[in-house]
Amino acid sequence: MSESYTWLITGSNRGLGLELTRQLLTSPSNTVIASCRTPDKAAELHALKNTAKGTLHVIPLDVSSEQSIRDSVRHVDTILAGRGLDYLYNNAGVNPTYDSPFEFSYPEFLEVLQTNVGAPALLGQLYFPYLEKGTRKVIVNVSTGLASIGLNAGPKCNSYSISKTALNMLTYKQARARPDFTAIILDPGWVKTVMGGEGAVLEPEESVTGILKVVLNVTPKDSGKFWRYNGTQHPW
Template structure:
């Protein structure tokens, strides 16, 4: 039975990842900040173990890594992320403290999670790492500006993933754009639902090998320019 660790698994894309992998017989270690508030769909699912984890609490991240260090982790999905204050990301109205919090969660936390989980990943045969990024982090695709905190956090996490791909070598690292999904973050006008997004992302992850490591793909498997 393969094992997947998913951050931010209590709602949206993370919850759908947990649901789909559990349905396929995986052991799912689903993390979220408030497990007591997690939906019954997650806490009551067969094969799912819900653990409390705030990815911005780096001492907690280290402790989590130690707690699962003896468990071979076949896949780590860094899904947890924040958008930040919507009214504080426009030029002329920047909230620097809020921006720093977005960078902490979206850019630094993924590195700390991989550091913490590396012993468990190295125990698995053919482990992989998937980091949820966003197309708005593409410099080449930016045609509108705005959203300074979120855009820069995703552009930066793309570099994090590229670095990890080079440094970890035999563990493929993927940067993934889930599409514009109808979630709390994506809003009701998203173009796809979580089931379609996650089904596509799972195929990209499942098909990935060393040649795909350090690359940036959308949920349909199309490579996105940096």
């Protein structure tokens, strides 16, 4: 990590977003704009400042609110103070239910779509000028193996899987729209977080260590691809 990079991460208060922020802050080269719904309650995130070698800024951002997404630009613009954004890391996500294609709640389905794909789409649009100014120009859209049709995961997690498959297509479109950008889909693996549950196989530290190797090294030729945390790829 010898270059100096700027990062905007969503959902940084716990789980993979918190661990990613922690690992990035072990290097003085990273300026991390860590966003979360309620910064006042994000004690673990603020505590990272005590040991950080990099620079941490915490800003409010509720990705289920269009207004909050739009308001975040003002915060980020002030923090960047003319610098570009190197990484937009769309980590925040929800999987509220184990629904199926013939049994699901319609309002919940729409909420999942809004949070998991609508928000990354709008964030990509709003932060596009900042990414253009950055040296890396990387968008990371955090997906899941459940979004792969090729892996044939079956009918479970209907709303979540559909939202993340749509996120994959968004990434493909972003990659094709701007060949000089690097827009990737990233599956963190099955990780012990609130979402992954206790039965998961990976600790957040292991997943994020692998993720960083991937995201720090991707170039435009890797764009639009469905990466796993360990550097292998999923089928679409």
